[in-house]
Amino acid sequence: MVRGIVLVVAGSDSGGGAGIQADVKAITALGSFAATAVTALTAQNTLGVRDVHVAPTEFITAQIDAVADDLRPNAVKTGMLADGPTTRRVAQDIKRHQLKNVVVDTVMRAKGGASLMDADAIDDLRDELCPLATIVTPNVPEAAALLGMDEEAFGRVDMATRAKELGTRLQSEWVLLKGGHCAEKDKGGVAIDYLYERATGETTTFEGVRFSTPHTHGTGCTLASSIAASLAQGYDVPTAVRRAKVYISEAIRTNPGYGTGHGPLNHLPYYAATASMGKVFRPSALRLYLVSCEALTLEKLEQALQSGVTIVQMRDKNPSTRALVERARAMKAVCDRYSVPFIVNDRCDVAIAVDADGVHLGQSDMTCVEARNILGPNKWIGVSCRTEDLARAAKVDGADYIGCGACFGTDSKGDAQVIGVDGVAKVAAVAREILLPIVAIGGISCETASDVRARTGADGVAVISCVANAPDVADAVCRLLA
DSSP: OOOOEEEEEEEEETTSSSHHHHHHHHHHHTTOEEEEEEEEEEEEETTEEEEEEEOOHHHHHHHHHHHHHHSOOSEEEEOOOOSHHHHHHHHHHHHHHTOOSEEEOOOOBOTTSOBOSOGGGHHHIIIIIGGGOSEEOOOHHHHHHHHTOOGGGOOGGGHHHHHHHHHHHHOOSEEEEOOTTOSSOOTTSEEEEEEEETTTTEEEEEEEEOOOOSOOBTHHHHHHHHHHHHHHTTOOHHHHHHHHHHHHHHHHHTOOOOSSSSOBOOSOOSOHHHHTOOOOOOGGGGSEEEEOOTTOOHHHHHHHHHHTOOEEEEOOOOSOHHHHHHHHHHHHHHHHHTTOOEEEESOHHHHHHHTOSEEEEOTTSOOHHHHHHHHOTTSEEEEEOOSHHHHHHHHHHTOSEEEEOOSSOOSSOTTOOOOHHHHHHHHHHHHHHTTOOEEEOSSOOTTTHHHHHHHHOOSEEEESHHHHTOSSHHHHHHHHHO
16 A cells, blocks of 8 residues: 655765665655656766756656646655756646655765765755755755755754754754764764744754764655655654654665665665555543453443544464464454454464554664554554653654553552553653653453553553443443443
8 A cells, every 4th residue: 555645856976875866765765756857867876976966847847747636645755956957847747746744854965975966056955945844854064055054053962052053044844953974973873863843933852873884875865755656645743753763764874775875875774565554643542451361352442432442452472373363353353344443462473464553662672763664664563661761762663652650559560560640750850851651551450440641641541451340341341431
């Protein structure tokens, strides 16, 4: 299944590692359809750019018109715009077609240092194109040029301020200031990007592993195209950025090592068969999280869904994979009738077999990164966390949400460590700070659900027996939602 059309307006890289070639690979890997308007041809490889041929502006417009008139884009990603006339023409075409979800990758130099944009075009980029953008994604050298500053002004403590200044100057809705070229390298092997939202004035940080490798050609193109693919599929900007960060980290980590210079990434780090599927994750789905047990019949499941359960997790422990798949398929069929997300506990293989919306992992299961490699970027992954540090680690690893508890003692999982409602509240405070949705878990009943929500501020509560064993399922669900 392919969702969303992305129009890429950028230059061609004959080496295949960056430019439109990288854009098409990334967009395809994330499950969207890529259309293109080529702005320039480059003769380059991993060692550098040998020559550039800029396309006539009339022909660039002809390409954009041809796509927009027939394959109406859900998002646009701009890359190499070699000169002022090209930049102005592309901005005019975007306005004329009223294109939305515009991602502007402010390409100025190739990885080897060759210039890909005339100096006099920077004003056009800043004043004509960036104000049309949903999000602009400069690295530090590009941001310095856009602000007219030295790169030394982009120390670690300055980055959030610089991101805000970019948002004000560029007038784009969002700015993602990438920290890979920060003047002060992080000593902990972490790369930090800064996402600024102009409407609220808030900045969010995204951390990722900093890999020591020369094979990073095309990272900017790939990241921006990944964001565009998610926007085309209906994800909001912070979610699109987080998914792109997870994808780019794995693409760098698993690079094929081609070439003798700055080599390309692995643009297919995930299983392609599952990469294109998945619902848009929304924290509201966690409001009432029903976990299955033996007592939860399909009839009771349907009653619970009719009454307002917002997400279902299958936590059956049958040792037979065949039985688990049959049970999961039956449960998912009921969930699908009510458009409610269906999650499988632990088992990625079962989730793939039934096309579940994702998996939930405990701390003793496979890691979130390992699960993401199997499931792809568009499936949901929840992780059980009972400490603030585990929550932060889940965020870095790309979890979509966390389950935190146990709030109370529970018969369903006798080895669960009870951290209490106050303990969950502490983790929830950190989760809100890092924009990680959270569901409170562990022994929650109809009588305690409202209090747990109020005291923790969690996005939802997870329940088992108080629904599965309820004499009146509808009444129990209504009380849990009250």
